[in-house]
Amino acid sequence: MKDIAPIEWKNFTLKILDQTLLPEKISYITCKNYKEVIKAIKDMKLRGAPLIGIVAAFAMIMEIKNKNFKNYDSLYKELKKISDELIKTRPTAVNLKWAINRILKNVEKNKERRISSIKELLISEANKIYKEDLENNKLIGKYGADLIRDKDRILTHCNAGALATAGYGTALGIIRAAVEQKKNITVYVDETRPYLQGARLTAFELVQIKIPHFLITDNMAGYFMRKGEIDIVIVGADRITANGDVANKIGTYTLAVLAHTNNIPFYVAAPSSTIDLNIKSGDDIPIEFRDEDEVKKIAGKNITTNKTKALYPAFDVTPSKYISAIITEKGIIRAPYDVNLENIFAKKEEMIIL
Amino acid sequence: MKDIAPIEWKNFTLKILDQTLLPEKISYITCKNYKEVIKAIKDMKLRGAPLIGIVAAFAMIMEIKNKNFKNYDSLYKELKKISDELIKTRPTAVNLKWAINRILKNVEKNKERRISSIKELLISEANKIYKEDLENNKLIGKYGADLIRDKDRILTHCNAGALATAGYGTALGIIRAAVEQKKNITVYVDETRPYLQGARLTAFELVQIKIPHFLITDNMAGYFMRKGEIDIVIVGADRITANGDVANKIGTYTLAVLAHTNNIPFYVAAPSSTIDLNIKSGDDIPIEFRDEDEVKKIAGKNITTNKTKALYPAFDVTPSKYISAIITEKGIIRAPYDVNLENIFAKKEEMIIL
Numbered sequence: 001m002k003d004i005a006p007i008e009w010k011n012f013t014l015k016i017l018d019q020t021l022l023p024e025k026i027s028y029i030t031c032k033n034y035k036e037v038i039k040a041i042k043d044m045k046l047r048g049a050p051l052i053g054i055v056a057a058f059a060m061i062m063e064i065k066n067k068n069f070k071n072y073d074s075l076y077k078e079l080k081k082i083s084d085e086l087i088k089t090r091p092t093a094v095n096l097k098w099a100i101n102r103i104l105k106n107v108e109k110n111k112e113r114r115i116s117s118i119k120e121l122l123i124s125e126a127n128k129i130y131k132e133d134l135e136n137n138k139l140i141g142k143y144g145a146d147l148i149r150d151k152d153r154i155l156t157h158c159n160a161g162a163l164a165t166a167g168y169g170t171a172l173g174i175i176r177a178a179v180e181q182k183k184n185i186t187v188y189v190d191e192t193r194p195y196l197q198g199a200r201l202t203a204f205e206l207v208q209i210k211i212p213h214f215l216i217t218d219n220m221a222g223y224f225m226r227k228g229e230i231d232i233v234i235v236g237a238d239r240i241t242a243n244g245d246v247a248n249k250i251g252t253y254t255l256a257v258l259a260h261t262n263n264i265p266f267y268v269a270a271p272s273s274t275i276d277l278n279i280k281s282g283d284d285i286p287i288e289f290r291d292e293d294e295v296k297k298i299a300g301k302n303i304t305t306n307k308t309k310a311l312y313p314a315f316d317v318t319p320s321k322y323i324s325a326i327i328t329e330k331g332i333i334r335a336p337y338d339v340n341l342e343n344i345f346a347k348k349e350e351m352i353i354l
Numbered sequence: 355m356k357d358i359a360p361i362e363w364k365n366f367t368l369k370i371l372d373q374t375l376l377p378e379k380i381s382y383i384t385c386k387n388y389k390e391v392i393k394a395i396k397d398m399k400l401r402g403a404p405l406i407g408i409v410a411a412f413a414m415i416m417e418i419k420n421k422n423f424k425n426y427d428s429l430y431k432e433l434k435k436i437s438d439e440l441i442k443t444r445p446t447a448v449n450l451k452w453a454i455n456r457i458l459k460n461v462e463k464n465k466e467r468r469i470s471s472i473k474e475l476l477i478s479e480a481n482k483i484y485k486e487d488l489e490n491n492k493l494i495g496k497y498g499a500d501l502i503r504d505k506d507r508i509l510t511h512c513n514a515g516a517l518a519t520a521g522y523g524t525a526l527g528i529i530r531a532a533v534e535q536k537k538n539i540t541v542y543v544d545e546t547r548p549y550l551q552g553a554r555l556t557a558f559e560l561v562q563i564k565i566p567h568f569l570i571t572d573n574m575a576g577y578f579m580r581k582g583e584i585d586i587v588i589v590g591a592d593r594i595t596a597n598g599d600v601a602n603k604i605g606t607y608t609l610a611v612l613a614h615t616n617n618i619p620f621y622v623a624a625p626s627s628t629i630d631l632n633i634k635s636g637d638d639i640p641i642e643f644r645d646e647d648e649v650k651k652i653a654g655k656n657i658t659t660n661k662t663k664a665l666y667p668a669f670d671v672t673p674s675k676y677i678s679a680i681i682t683e684k685g686i687i688r689a690p691y692d693v694n695l696e697n698i699f700a701k702k703e704e705m706i707i708l
Contacts, residue, residue: 023659189662191649193547193571196657199650203662215664217547217649218573219605223670226607251573253580257615258608295545295571296553301653303550305377308543308557310569316577 003162003208006051007058009130012065014058018045019163023204034059034082041089044195048164049238050133050271053095056086057126060103064122069115076107091286092247092315093238098273099129133166136271136329137173144174144234144269144327145181152178152231155188155221158249159201160236160269170269171234172205174327179211187213188230190221192249194295194312218251225262233259237270237326244320244337245282250313256322265324272328275341282317290314357516357562360405361412363484366419368412372399373517377558388413388436395443398549402518403592404487404625407449410440411480414457418476423469430461445640446601446669447592452627453483487520490625490683491527498528498588498623498681499535506532506585509542509575512603513555514590514623524623525588526559528681533565541567542584544575546603548649548666572605579616587613591624591680598674598691599636604667610676619678626682629695636671644668 004026008015014037015028029045031037037059040046046055063082069075083100090096106125110118148154154175161172168176178185187206192198199215206213216224224230233255239247246252246268259266279285295310296302304310326333330344358380362369368391369382383399385391391413394400400409417436423429437454444450460479464472502508508529515526522530532539541560546552553569560567570578578584587609593601600606600622613620633639649664650656658664680687684698 024656190573191547191657193545193573199658199662203658207659207661213662215649215658215662217604217666218571219544219547219608220665220667220670222608222611223604223667224665226670250571250577254573254576254608254612257576257612261611261615295569298652299655299657301655302378303545303653304553304557304569305561307561308553308567308569311574311578312571313574313577316574316580 003167003205005167006046006048006163006165007055009058012062014055014062016040016046016055017163019047019201020045022200031059032062034063034086037062038085038089047197048159049093049095049236049274050165050170051163052090052093053099053273054130054133054166056096057099057103057129059086060100061123061126064119072111072115072118075115075118079104079107090288092288094276095271095273102129130166133271134168137165137168137170139329140170140269140271140327141168141173141177143332144267145177147265147267147325147327147332148174148178148183148185148232150183152183153186153188153229155190155224155230155233155255156202157190157198157218157235157251157255158192159197159205161202161205163201163205164236169205170236170271172202174234174269175211176209179209185211187211188221188224189213189215190218190251190255191215192251193218194298197249221255222258225258225264230264232265232267234267234269237268237274238315239279239285240268240270240275240326240341241279241282241285242277242338242341243281244323244326244335244341246318246320246323246326247282247285247287247315248318250316253316253318256318260322266322267325267327268323269327272330272344275328277342282319285317287316288314357521357559359521360400360402360517360519361409363412366416368409368416370394370400370409371517373401373555374399376554385413386416388417388440391416392439392443401551402513403447403449403590403628404519404524405517406444406447407453407627408484408487408520410450411453411457411483413440414454415477415480418473426465426469426472429469429472433458433461444642446642448630449625449627456483484520487625488522491519491522491524493683494524494623494625494681495522495527495531497686498621499531501619501621501679501681501686502528502532502537502539502586504537506537507540507542507583509544509578509584509587509609510556511544511552511589511605511609512546513551513559515556515559517555517559518590523559524590524625526556528588528623529565530563533563539565541565542575542578543567543569544572544605544609545569546605547572548652551603575609576612579612579618584618586619586621588621588623591622591628592669593633593639594622594624594629594680594695595633595636595639596631596692596695597635598677598680598689598695600672600674600677600680601636601639601641601669602672604670607670607672610672614676620676621679621681622677623681626684626698629682631696631699636673639671641670642668
């Protein structure tokens, strides 16, 4: 079976697979302007740090395509306004800022050109961001697969697959690549409460690409690790700081501590656009808190009392000491992270400047 | 508000609060024979290690009350048959075996008496098991509350409250007792997938007894521990082995590792009927695996693909090295557990012989 595409970009219209309906229903929503894209991100119709970055770039393009701008300043002002709104949608993942930054830098660099020419360059840049993400994931898969042995049982959390990216996936991309190398892999899929990305999205992808897997609740991961049934843990990332700390879906920190306690390698797979050298350590990453109703309800049904309050930090931070390696499209990075993360950027301008 | 009673025992009929319907609906089912009790246990209408023990004792009484037995042997044979069936319902918790054992021992001890007299003694013994559990919980609360300071934020998992026992609760009994001492306590309630005992039962109890609390998903506990927002973890237990290892609801091991990593005291609260000195270490405790559908469905709705298989170990084992203390009705027990657990039994016959 072939992958379902998480987005389709055609004629300046963005079709977004509604991930809230998976795995029951494959249905796309159509976004024709950036406001619709913002709503889709906020409502979690799509998610995944790299995918949100791609979509943000397209949102910017949509908005300027058919508008007339008197001069460079009015174009830049408009792009900056949209950027500020887009950035507010999800504070934790940095790929969103990275993609917006790439578009804005491209505008600045071409300040002297005609508006129509700048527009063309931006359209090309957004398409490049999209295309590069897929290529990067294949490289992540190639590097990461070397760390995987035949018959490995791999635990993953949330969804770091094709549905979180332009395609192929990061953590799931590595698993895919290992399977393409004819390794027999079994995946243990954390259901990933409250949004159930594991149960709904990762399991769905694994069924499509026919990789054997078991669904477990998040609190079972420790049981299987202690039993010796997990050989490797691989997760994605929403932001990696200069010291190698990793923000990722809530529950990741717990898996890292459990893996460390049970001497299981713990890998993070992410494109280098996830690395934010402007932030020194994970404690400085803003953690998004979402509506308590997303915890108190499952499939529209209340699971607790009306008088009970819930808390919903959507991400947590894993200290770098628990991370065996970070797998990027530029290769595998190991400790000391403060040195090795910076080294992978050949040129300063590749880094995110916020 | 007053507690809702998890069972009512009257005229040899057992009314069981259907915990699968909480917190939405307070509804009792009526059991008039042991087969109905077995079904209720299997269907998780009631749960909680101490409560299952109490109910098993009543189930045995129900069955012999109105039957005529020619002699001691036929009575004993009948009781043994019921015992064997009851024991099979839930393999992990030992209180079930402990209660059955108490009834069987009482029969053996009174072998020479008339059948009617033995029946009377057994009825009295079952009632004693019920009454003692409540008294024990109050003692657990009294001892445990000394470990709690004003303003403590306490994390608990699953439901070790009034609904898991004859009343008052073990882990929740300690929290209750601390609040009765006018300490300000905030409880962090793990929702406890897949059965959601935390969201459905513990939150329900805390609302009833007006103790401030926050519901979180299981994978958030690590986040709040690392943030310094949890002062103490208290959980119940399904079986405690001679070396101090603890079997409890799936997810408990993970909390213990996280508490250890974050220097947070991790307490286990349980009556001494949970202590099984016949088993040396936790690795020898049988772990119940339940139907995968209980993971794949929430509130009757599928959360994953039809082609995905799930695993459901219902309990895990926490090694004693992670346990700061075990709080029983006989006092607080600390390491070395192998010596101190045995010491609390004044008389050999108090221990479980299976």
